[in-house]
Amino acid sequence: MPEPSEFDTALKPTWCPGCGNFGMFTALKAALAELGWEKSGFAVFWGIGCHGNGADFYDVAGFHALHGRALPAATGFALTRPDMRTIVIAGDGDGYGLGLGHFVHSLRRNVEMTCITHNNQIYGLTTGQASPTTEHLMRTPSTPAGVLEEPVNPVGLALASGATFVARGFSGDVAHLTGLYTQALQHKGFALIDVFQPCVTWNKLNTHPWFRERVYKLEESGHDASDRQAAFELSMSTFHDMTCTPEECRVPIGVFFAEEGRPTYQDGLSQLDRPMWKHAQAPRDVAAMVEELG
Amino acid sequence: MQHAAFGTSAEVRIRLGGPAGFGIKAAGQTLARSFVRAGLSTFDLTEYPSLIKGGHNTYHLRVSPDELFSHVEPTDVLVALDRATVDLHLAELTDGAALVYDPATVDVSDLAPEGLCLVAVPFDDIVKEAGGAKIMRNVAALGAVLGHMDFPIEHLAESLRAQFAHKEPQVAEQNVAVATGGWEHARRNACEFPHTLAPIEGAPKRILVDGNEAVGLGALAAGIGFYAAYPMTPASSLLHFMATRAEKAGVIVKHPEDEIAAMNMVVGAAFGGTRAMCATSGGGFSLMVEALGLAGASESAVVVGLFTRPGPATGLPTWTEQSDLRFAIHAAQGEFPRVVLAPGDRADAFELTWRAFNLADVLQTPVILLGDTYLSDNRQSVTPFDTASVQVERGELQVEGDVEGYLRYKVTESGISPRVLPGVEGAQQIVNSYEHDERGWGSLGEDASTRAAQNEKRMRKLELARTIVPPARRYGPQEAEVSVICFGTTKQPVREAMRKLAAEGLAVNMLQVVTVWPFPADEVAAFLRGAKRTVCIEGNLTGQLQGLVREQCLMDVDESLRRFDGRPFSPEQVEMKLRGVAGRA
Known part of the structure; x- marks a missing residue:
């Protein structure tokens, strides 16, 4: 069984001191170690953003894909390598901006994979512009008068799109986040964990203290994670805005919804009985198919 | 000057036309399959607007005992499922051509039938008699085409039985009955059909x-x-x-x-x-x-x-x-x-x-x-x-086993870095959209010498590519009055025109650029150097292939023929150009 440190490479993370990405990095390595996942048994796909820079720091088989396109790249892999597991690590700008269409379609597809989204509610790598999850009216370099759009609600959108596992984590609580990861990684279907991870450099609103004053754990609140409707109502009612006080604005973390037993996309593919590269070990005999065209 | 038509007198060109939604293409393909089953060669051209219903659809089928390289412009048998088909295609009819139509739906009383055989067949009545659905009028028309040509019906019957093999047996038999009804009706027609097309027994098998x-x-x-x-x-x-x-x-x-x-x-x-x-x-x-x-x-x-x-x-x-x-x-x-x-x-x-x-x-x-x-x-x-x-060559690829110290982007002389699949023990790697070092790490790819080394490594593969890609193909004689350069499907009407001109004593050869990138500059330059008069034929407005010739060979062709109206080149159009280039218009 691997130790968490075995997933480190020779490179040290370059995220800003205090960045929420560190907590997510630690939690994922811990979850992989706890589950005993061998490095040859899974592949990781990243989009482009501060989260994606993590590609260099995990000693795994991975694919640092295009901005917003980690999900389809991972889907191509997951649908052809039934012998391996697939993890996607995305960002809010990346996955909920360009990637929003892929996000919804991946959910309704229920492809078996785990999608972890670094949600810092800002564009970090490109110096602080508004992201799709930036709070309404927040001022950023690209929205000096404030964001005029409502933020994307990833948990609600996922539930509405047929998600079979939806959780929200907070990078400031590594132990709790590790628990969410271990559950998600074992889910048979598409598992989403949207993780609030404060950007200490560009997001001066949604900071570590801001979250610490507001987060509470769903499993301690009596929430029934098998009730999609309850999960949906919770995702709407607790969708915070920038003016709310810690008393008014509570941010639940934990598993919103989990449903086991729904067929995955892979379950519908009877031909997915081996790694698909095995079909290219020799030419396929198509003589009969050619004859049929006579 | 009027030049002879393409093909021998045995060749027949059939056009089916009607509104979209009438199953024109499907019917045409059934007819094509029948001719192929009869040992003949076919080439079809479907033209249709981007609509599901309505608009004008046509299917043009060329049938011959000889191998065919492309479509041609004229029509010998026009099947009109509406009057618009008659008006749009009357001008392309050859001497002695037939117009096959149902007088109940298409009125041709204004046409002077000089050199034109009017084959009136009550498609709808034939279908009704067989108890079929209205869409089957196409099948009656196909039977009528064969009947008028004095071509046997059994290949069409076979083709229909094969097409409907997955349905209730009466569906196929109903279709065969409708086809036979059309066939018999057209055979009663008095006109002489000027082409003699017959099945070829024991012809080598062909696929469509x-x-x-x-x-x-x-x-x-x-x-x-x-x-x-x-x-x-x-x-x-x-x-x-x-x-x-x-x-x-x-x-x-x-x-x-x-x-x-x-x-x-x-x-x-x-x-x-x-x-x-x-x-x-x-x-x-x-x-x-x-x-x-x-x-x-x-x-x-x-x-x-x-x-x-x-x-x-x-x-x-x-x-x-x-x-x-x-x-x-x-x-x-x-x-x-x-x-x-x-x-x-x-x-x-x-x-x-x-x-x-x-x-x-x-x-x-x-x-x-x-x-x-x-x-x-x-x-x-x-x-x-x-x-x-067919061969499968997967290159330098390890799919199983284990590996140590793996470098996905190892800098090599050929530019090829051996691939080891995820799942192989020890094959940790980052396949990266960022510039990267040999391990695949993006953060180290920013180093100037690493960037240059990876960039050059990748591009060395293009030099390797030049040695293994399919070469350009030459058609026609070594010595020719006109030499054509083209790529893609333009090859087909050019070959058709070359065959006709060769028979008439005008030698034309052609270089088909098969691998358009990396551009085969040496082969193209050698071809052009050995040519008398050269012409570049391509289906675009700006001469993209000709531009590549100039850029990659530092040479030019003498003339060009371009088409950009959405239609493919016809061999007639190519023939005219080639005659002009040769000074034999």
């Missing part, structure tokens, strides 16, 4: 295939494991072809949310070692471009079909053009090696597709199959593809 089917078979033969595509004319039928064979053949076929997803899925599947492909037309390819660059940067073995229709933007969805040559060669930011292959006919399409997968694997870079609507949509009878010649 369009370009998309040929590409699909090539991909299947190559061991494809993943095909993703978003519907777009003219590539959509390839998606259907793959989807219907997916489960049995063992291929994952995905129709995703858009072409961006399709191309990214293909790159992800290729990362897992699966032979993966997508295909689209120019609009979809535009959306794929960023991921095409990703395949170049990450050194992913992918095959992309770009089947051109007239652009820009939505353009003319159902028509043809060769205007994406430069787009295929230059698409995506930055510089990376790629191979672009341009099949000219269906046999090319099969062979170049399986070869494309080998090239992609050996070179670890994207290979583009550049086709067009003329290839995708139209069927030609051809010798069954040589499936025994």
